[in-house]
Amino acid sequence: MRIECRNVTFAYDEGGRPVPAIKGVDLVAESGSTVALLGPSGSGKSTLLMVLRGLLEPDAGVVVLDGSVAADKEYAHRQREIGLVFQEPETQLFATTARDDVAFGPRQLGWPADMVDAAVEEALDLVGLTGSEFGERHPYSLSGGEQRRLALAGVLAMRPKMLLLDEPFVSLDPGARRDLAAVVRRLVESGMGLMLATHDVDQAWSLCDERLLLVGGELVAAGDWDFAGAGAELLAAHRLRTPFFVELWRRLGRPLADAPRTVAMATEALR
Amino acid sequence: MLAVNALIDISGLHYRYPGTAADALAGLDLSVAEGEFVAVVGPNGSGKSTLARILGGLAVASGGHRAAVCGHDLLTEPGRLAVRRDVGVLFQNPENQLVAENVEEDIAFGLENLGLPASEIATRVDEMLARFDLEDLRHREPHLLSGGQKQRTALAGVLAIPRRALVLDEPTAMLDPAGQVEVLGAVARERENGLTIVLVTQEMDEVLGADRVVALERGSAVFDGPPAELFARPQLIADLSLGLPAAGEVGLALMQSGRRFVRTPLTIDELLDELVGSGGTQLTLGGVSEHPSSADDPAHGRWEAHTAADSPAPAGDGGET
């Protein structure tokens, strides 16, 4: 799947007054790639993700999904191939069993019962909440981290080709953060395209190959910038830190291109 | 163990949620002296939040040998009501603590409940607005506040009633990094003014400024000592599922694979010190590192605002463990 944004602009309507959220955004994201959407709170990250998924219609510009635009017949179908997980998604849980909740999405897509069941089991496995153990549990009996992974399963069950995550690690305790990061990493390794909206530079570094910087609704940087020189200045200009491992490698005098992405990789390299 | 001059003196405390099989608190001992800053850490389900509520007189313990807070007996109803006056409690969710239509009214809420005259309330509210840097937000409605602003307002409202101790239950868990710095900064200032503080948290770098750390596991204390001693026990930190900044995660992993560190590093400077010094002889006979360590530098972790040049705040993930 290939998502393209051309000059996309969107403003919210608050009681008649337009509140601009994103302006003139151009970007490309594809299956198999991992893109971090970096930016402080209020920079328009959530809005951009909603526009990509089609929950909001751009005031100007186009969103092109696998070559089709809004006017085309297959457009709506393509939109449904994008999975969007909102901030604190556990608030969307409503069914009486974990399985039922995860099944909601596939059922809304009109899939036959056996396809729904298969998708649900698959999704539960992907997030580490295996059906046999968690399937019949009531969602509210799960821990916060488990609920969040359950909400993610609800989106994965719809078999998306691209996954858009909006600040997935916020308000999680340390153990839950680790569990979720492992899940996301596994998904990425299996080829899922990922766009991760976050204000955390280290998360962006650890999980994504490319980094977009969104400030005040505008894209000020795109791609996989090099953190030496211009990249570092750009971050500093927007009051963002350099990722920990990049800084560590810089201070150790090692080439920045080799900077590790995870603790495990760093430990290996430092032993 | 009788604690002299103890503000909080608890021994053998039990708590069981109705309808559950296991104790949330199983014979807990805790003593906190006046003016002390004690951090309480532990994984989910270890009883930390339950303890926080009991200390504030807001939950009823199932039993205990001794449960005295500020001289009041937690095991009696009048005692608990009295404790609510002396001990303030700040909770995790900033949204669910604000009741009034704007910031100044919310701060006044507690004082109104005490039946104080309007002029006294007004003076105290002005004091709190200044103390917590909320003056510009006096008439702001709660839904227009940021997370950090909401939590500071809640804190101002809790401390508007003069307190002898403040209990905080994971106050930064739902805040973004900026909000975390705001709230922890406010708590640090109160600490400097002599307020006794009990901070329940899962983040190791919030423990830094504490005099003592008590680690809970399944309802009882498995550690009670200065933070430095806990930092020197990487396995315990891992077992308790505590959150470490990236430097700590790397340090922990290296320690678990055999490297000898003096302490668990929490900042990039500390990590570099350990890495650079770890190859050669680091420990003298007295067990003290020869290298000047940034450990004495109070500007650590979440307690101070960062610039691009400083070491980072905790990373989100811990990689494969």
Next chain:
Amino acid sequence: MRTSIGQYYPANSPLHRVDPRAKFVAVVALAVALFTRDSFAALSIYGAAALVAFVVSRVPPLWFWRGLKPILWLVVLTFVAQALLARGEAFYSLGPIHLTKRGIELATYLSLRLVVLVLFGSLLTLTTSPISLTDALAWLGRPLRRLRVPSDELALMVTIALRFIPTLLVEIEKIMRAQRARGAEFARGGPLRRARALVPVLVPLFVVSFRRADDLAMAMEARCYQPGIRRTRLHPLVARPSDFVVLGAVVAMIVAASLV
């Protein structure tokens, strides 16, 4: 988003400064008086008073218009109905439709009366903050305590409910968007289907609200709240001589209107 309910317009006008209890009592008295006497003369006195008050209130006319808009259809309907249904000497006829002089007079009177009533109501809500109004009602309802009605607690409940309305609106929107992203459709089908489609929104909303209630109750207790206590206020309601003057003026106006 400026204000939570949208009806209160903060400003510093003599009307804003009048005690909310006096304003409430005045508006109720005026509403009753409006409907107990049918006379153009009386109506013109009330109408003139409303217009003067609206100027004194320093609230922009647009806000009064916004208050009027929702019932405009009722005003027009009243006018048309009265004009067509009144009996009397027709001066214009077209088939079954007879327009009489009396009909037009009655229609005008009734529609104008409706407008004046809404103006009085708007004057109250535009110049009185929700919390002042709640305080006023709590005070006025205090005698009910003897009948075991917990007026102070009810007032606090209303205050808290008002405080959370904007929060709830945001949360509803978030939940709806999240469920839409999972394929939920809220605008399809008949009423039964739409009601069922709301389950994925209502259940989480309930859960969030119950958890909120729990948390809030504990936070309130932590600040020494207990039902039944006598609470003081940061901004207590203080009746001043000017408030009594206003009440007196309203009484005088009602008396005068009943005599013309």
